[in-house]
Amino acid sequence: MTHVTIVEMSPRDGLQNEKRTVPTADKIRLVDMASACGFERIEAASFVSPRWVPQMADAAEVLAGIDRRPGTRYAALTPNAKGLEAAIEARADEVAIFGSASEAFSKANINCTIAESLERFGPVVERARQVGLPVRGYISCVVACPYSGPVEPASVADLAARLLALGCYEVSLGDTIGAGTPDTVGAMLDAVLPLVPAHLLAGHYHDTNGRALDNIEASLARGLRVFDASLGGLGGCPYAPGAKGNVDTIAVCDRLDRLGYRAGLDPARLTEAAAFARSLRPEA
Ligand code: HMG
Ligand code: MG
Numbered sequence: 001m002t003h004v005t006i007v008e009m010s011p012r013d014g015l016q017n018e019k020r021t022v023p024t025a026d027k028i029r030l031v032d033m034a035s036a037c038g039f040e041r042i043e044a045a046s047f048v049s050p051r052w053v054p055q056m057a058d059a060a061e062v063l064a065g066i067d068r069r070p071g072t073r074y075a076a077l078t079p080n081a082k083g084l085e086a087a088i089e090a091r092a093d094e095v096a097i098f099g100s101a102s103e104a105f106s107k108a109n110i111n112c113t114i115a116e117s118l119e120r121f122g123p124v125v126e127r128a129r130q131v132g133l134p135v136r137g138y139i140s141c142v143v144a145c146p147y148s149g150p151v152e153p154a155s156v157a158d159l160a161a162r163l164l165a166l167g168c169y170e171v172s173l174g175d176t177i178g179a180g181t182p183d184t185v186g187a188m189l190d191a192v193l194p195l196v197p198a199h200l201l202a203g204h205y206h207d208t209n210g211r212a213l214d215n216i217e218a219s220l221a222r223g224l225r226v227f228d229a230s231l232g233g234l235g236g237c238p239y240a241p242g243a244k245g246n247v248d249t250i251a252v253c254d255r256l257d258r259l260g261y262r263a264g265l266d267p268a269r270l271t272e273a274a275a276f277a278r279s280l281r282p283e284a
Contacts, residue, residue, distance in 0.1 A: 001262040005041070005226045006253070007172075007202065008034045009246045010277045011062070012043040012077060014234030016055050022280050024058045028065040030280065033273035034231060035069040037265045041094065043228075044074045047083035053238055063090040075136065079110050084124050088131055095128055096172075097121045098138035099163065101156045102145030105176070109140065109239040118162055125167040137163030137171045138204065142188050144179035146240045153191030161195040170200055172228060175215065177243040178208025182218035189222045198223030205247050206240075207233060212247035213255045220259065227252060231270070232277030250274055 011031050015022050031044050044066065045059035059076060068074065073093040078084040087095050099117045100106040106114050121137075128135045142156045160171045173192070175185065185205070192201065203219045203226070205212035216227055229252045235245035250270050253263050 001260055003225070004220070004256050004261045004263050006039065006249060006263045006265065007041045007043065007075075007226060007228045008037075008039045008231065008249060009043050009204075009228050010034065010231040010234045010249075012046050012056070012075075013228075013236070013246050014230045014232070014277060015280065016046060016053055017236035017238055018055055018281055022055070024061045024065065026280055027058070027062045030231075030273070030277060031062065031066045031074070033269070033276055035067065035072050037269040037273055039072055039265065041073045041075055043096070044076060045090070045092070046077040047086040047090075048077060048079055055238075060086060060090045063092060073134075078124060078128075080120055081124055081127065084127055088133070092133070094134045094136065095124075096136040096138055097124055097163070097168070098140065099159060100140040100145075101151045101159050102141040102148055104147035105141045105145045105239070108147060109237065114159065118166070121163075121166055129167055134169050135167060136202075137166070137168035138174055139163070139171060140174045140176045140237070140240075142173045142180075143175050143184050144177060146177050146242065153188040156188050157191040157195050160192050160201070164196055164200060170202055170226065171196060172202040172204045172226075174204040175206055175212075176237055176240045178206035178212060180205065180215050181211050182214050185215040186218045186222070189219060189224070193222060199225065202226035202228060204228040206235065206243050206245065207247045208242070208244040213251060216247065216252060216255065217259065220261070230277070231274045232281070234277050234281050248274075
């Protein structure tokens with residue numbers, strides 16, 4: 001059976017939008033429970049400004065407290081040089097820069113234009129390369145922007161190619177507000193794929209409108225084999241009002257099974273970890 005990689009998002013995308021303060025010990029437990037499921041990659045934290053996203057202010061403590069399972073890479077978001085240095089210090093195994101295909105979202109989320117973000121990312125990727133850290137690139141708003149509406153597939157393709165040229169090993173395509181359908185996600189991928197091959201792409205689909213699994217299916221049909229998902233369906237971006245969580249990890253595993261793909265995760269451990277994730281967000 002063909003292997004599909006699920007990158008677990010709950011400790012980062014899942015908890016960054018949480019209204020209450022989640023104790024650091026619970027974040028560590030969530031990462032450890034996710035590790036026990038067998039994920040190859042877990043996005044564990046975010047080295048962003050604590051003034052912008054106070055929920056992630058304890059990123060260093062989280063990375064210091066987890067049990068590192070051999071075979072799992074623990075990733076962190078690093079929007080700039082300051083974030084990258086903190087992630088190196090905290091021994092992240094992988095880092096991620098995050099841009100947007102929409103100018104309005106770029107401004108709202110990282111306080112700069114798309115062009116300025118690329119200038120900022122250059123030295124981050126260069127320094128990461130020097131210390132041997134793989135860099136993932138995210139693109140938000142690959143289908144639509146919460147502030148400016150539909151996004152042109154060509155803008156996504158252009159940014160994906162630029163992130164790759166900067167040195168990202170993979171570009172994760174974020175349907176930040178879950179506006180996509182198999183048609184619109186398919187059209188976006190059809191624009192991206194001539195510039196960036198499927199094995200360098202990942203799908204990061206929020207499930208606001210309940211279409212994320214169908215969007216994954218449309219992406220599988222086009223050759224993508226890496227998808228971001230979140231235990232308990234936790235997630236959302238503080239700068240994308242109204243957006244719901246990432247697609248639920250267990251639902252993705254079930255759909256993959258049905259389609260004849262394998263994610264290789266432990267079902268009993270997934271159930272336990274998802275229950276714990278949901279308990280951290282009682283209002284979800
Ligand atoms: P800024 O205010 O323009 O930054 O924010 P600045 O460089 O002018 O610095 C201002 C202050 O922030 C300074 O402190 C810096 O030291 C500090 P002061 O001197 O005033 O005391 N600072 C930092 N502190 C800690 N860590 C850092 C850092 N950088 C600056 N890394 C900035 C620019 C990018 C920092 C800010 O806009 C930010 O942190 N944004 C992050 C927003 C965010 O985390 N959003 C959610 C993640 S993205 C997402 O969820 C989408 C995704 O899931 C895909 C999808 O679904 O679409 C990935
Ligand atoms: Mg997201």
